[in-house]
Amino acid sequence: xxxxxxxxxxxxxxxxxxxxxxxxxxxxxxxxxxxxxxxxxxxxxxxxxxxxxxxxxxxxxxxxxxxxxxxxxxxxxxxxxxxxxxxxxxxxxxxxxxxxxxxxxxxxxxxxxxxxxxxxxxxxxxxxxxxxxxxxxxxxxxxxxxxxxxxxxxxxxxxxxxxxxxxxxxxxxxxxxxxxxxxxxxxxxxxxxxxxxxxxxxxxxxxxxxxxxxxxxxxxxxxxxxxxxxxxxxxxxxxxxxxxxxxxxxxxxxxxxxxxxxxxxxxxxxxxxxxxxxxxxxxxxxxxxxxxxxxxxxxxxxxxxxxxxxxxxxxxxxxxxxxxxxxxxxxxxxxxxxxxxxxxxxxxxxxxxxxxxxxxxxxxxxxxxxxxxxxxxxxxx
Numbered sequence: 001x002x003x004x005x006x007x008x009x010x011x012x013x014x015x016x017x018x019x020x021x022x023x024x025x026x027x028x029x030x031x032x033x034x035x036x037x038x039x040x041x042x043x044x045x046x047x048x049x050x051x052x053x054x055x056x057x058x059x060x061x062x063x064x065x066x067x068x069x070x071x072x073x074x075x076x077x078x079x080x081x082x083x084x085x086x087x088x089x090x091x092x093x094x095x096x097x098x099x100x101x102x103x104x105x106x107x108x109x110x111x112x113x114x115x116x117x118x119x120x121x122x123x124x125x126x127x128x129x130x131x132x133x134x135x136x137x138x139x140x141x142x143x144x145x146x147x148x149x150x151x152x153x154x155x156x157x158x159x160x161x162x163x164x165x166x167x168x169x170x171x172x173x174x175x176x177x178x179x180x181x182x183x184x185x186x187x188x189x190x191x192x193x194x195x196x197x198x199x200x201x202x203x204x205x206x207x208x209x210x211x212x213x214x215x216x217x218x219x220x221x222x223x224x225x226x227x228x229x230x231x232x233x234x235x236x237x238x239x240x241x242x243x244x245x246x247x248x249x250x251x252x253x254x255x256x257x258x259x260x261x262x263x264x265x266x267x268x269x270x271x272x273x274x275x276x277x278x279x280x281x282x283x284x285x286x287x288x289x290x291x292x293x294x295x296x297x298x299x300x301x302x303x304x305x306x307x308x309x310x311x312x313x314x315x316x317x318x319x320x321x322x323x324x325x326x327x328x329x330x331x332x333x334x335x336x337x338x339x340x341x342x343x344x345x346x347x348x349x350x351x352x353x354x355x356x357x358x359x360x361x362x363x364x365x366x367x368x369x370x371x372x373x374x375x376x377x378x379x380x381x
Contacts, residue, residue, distance in 0.1 A: 006235065006292065007031035008299070011038040013046030014314045021315055022296035023231035029340070030227045033322035034315060044183040047317065049310035055101065055174035056279055058133040059167065060118035060141045066160040068107055070153065071116065075105040078147045082118075085143040086136045093132055096125035100136060118144075121174070126305050128238060128281030130168055137166035170242040171249045172277040179313040180273035181321070185265060201270040203328035204263050208272070211259035218259045221320065222251055225260055225274065228319030232312050236300075237286035237293035246277045261320050274317040278309045344372045353381035 009021040009031050021038075023031050041047060064071050083103060090099045101121040108115040118140065122133050141163045148154045154161050188197035211221035226244060233240040251260050261274040282305055286293050297303070300311060341362055345355050347369075357379055358372065365371065 004234070006296075009035040009038060009315070009318075011035055011042050012311070012314060012318070013038070013042040014310055015049055016046065018042075019301070019311055020299055021232060021311065022235035022299050023228070023315075024234040025227070025231035027227070028343075030231060030319065033326075034228050034318045037318040037322040037325070041181050041183075041318070041321075044181070044187055047179050047181055047310075047314035049177060049179045049313060051306045051309060052176035052178060052275070053174045054123060054306065054309075056122045056124060056129060056133060056172050057169040057174070058120045058122060058137045059169060060120075060137050060144070061164040061166070062116050062118070062141075062144075063114045063162045063164060064116050064160060065114050066153070066155075068109070068116075071161075072105060072107075074148065074151055074153050075118075078144070078151070079103060081147060082140045082143055086139050089132070089135050089139060093125060093127075098123040098125040098127075098129070098132075103140075124281070126282045127284040128242075128279055129284075130239075130242075131284070133168040134166065137168070141166045170245045170279070172246050172279045173250055173253065175277050175279050176275060177278055177309040177313045178273060178275045179310065179317050180271060181317065182269055182271045185268055185270050188270070200328070201265055204270070204272070204324055205265055207324050207328050208259065208261065208263035212262065213258075215257045218251065218257050221259045221261070221323075222248065224323040225276075225316040225320045228315040229276075229278075229312055232315050233280075235293070235296040236280075236282070236308065237290055237296075238280050239285075243278060243280075246279060250277050261317065263324075272317065272321060274313055274320065276313060276316065278312055280305055280308050280312065282308055341367050341372065344369055345376075348373060348376055350376055351381060354379060357381070 004024050004026055005028070007023050007025070007028065009023055012019040012021055021034065023034065025031065083100060086100065093099050099122070101123060104119045106117045106119045108117060120137065120140075122129060122136070124132055145161070145163060148161050185201040186197040188200045211217045226247060229243065229247075230240045233243055247260065248257075251257055260276050261272065263270070263272040265271070281287065282297065282303065287297065300308070303311060341358065342355070344367070345358055350358065354376055358375055361375060362372075
């Protein structure tokens with residue numbers, strides 16, 4: 001096993017309920033930042049979330065060299081048969097409130113000659129549903145080839161219809177959650193006393209606007225959001241690679257890569273919100289097998305999928321708020337390097353007396369590898 005540190009971030013007030021968040025990540029400053037942001041917002045109404053939808057997508061990709069109208073007629077006649085072929089797979093999922101929502105034939109010949117697809121929309125209840133979706137797709141693809149032969153859609157050379165592949169999509173623009181926070185702009189009281197609340201709020205809004213229009217900044221902004229989200233996704237045994245891919249695809253849906261979060265001021269109120277796709281599961285996969293996943297879900301109160309979506313999005317927004325707060329005030333390195341002080345001390349094998357002295361010394365000084373090394377060279381206990 002390759003082990004990663006597990007931390008917990010307290011203080012999260014989400015939809016009027018408190019949570020302590022398990023976070024699997026090598027960077028301790030991420031956990032600290034999330035906790036700090038959550039503490040502030042817990043005193044100002046907390047995080048408010050809305051599940052927009054939980055629909056997922058799978059596709060059967062195929063090439064057809066015959067008459068498109070002939071394929072459409074075949075599909076219309078056999079659509080019910082194709083769906084019925086999956087009944088053995090979908091039965092239990094339907095009992096839990098999931099199943100296949102729609103099946104459509106899509107003509108994509110304008111972007112690739114002879115290219116068509118069967119486009120399916122699913123609900124997968126408490127499961128992420130990858131295996132369920134892929135099983136349904138492969139079943140439909142197999143049945144389609146059988147019916148195509150029976151209905152003479154395929155000629156004697158068997159070249160007119162070819163199933164290329166059947167696979168779910170990690171782009172889930174209909175599986176969305178929105179999370180928001182708000183407070184009076186004068187509620188911002190910064191320890192550094194560098195700027196007043198109004199000025200701070202305006203800086204946050206400008207930082208958000210820059211991330212929306214500038215792709216170079218947007219990528220780093222969204223990476224910061226995913227710092228918190230990935231840490232929770234790993235802790236709960238979900239597929240963080242799928243979540244990453246879907247989130248970044250959603251950030252590009254306009255044709256330009258943009259920030260997933262926004263901030264604005266209205267009537268002296270500061271608002272910040274985040275909308276992103278999250279295809280999660282609380283059953284299946286590792287959730288029933290990995291003891292630390294079980295522990296993490298128990299720490300969260302064993303949430304259902306929609307509650308886990310709300311929690312995950314809230315962690316992402318907390319992380320984004322904390323990062324922007326640092327960027328528009330003291331800069332990112334001050335807090336970041338303070339959190340790394342102990343790591344640097346351990347790297348140089350400092351003893352306990354040296355560690356205590358260093359922590360006190362660097363309370364008011366810039367932390368760097370060289371500065372810590374120089375301090376230790378001068379302070380041998």
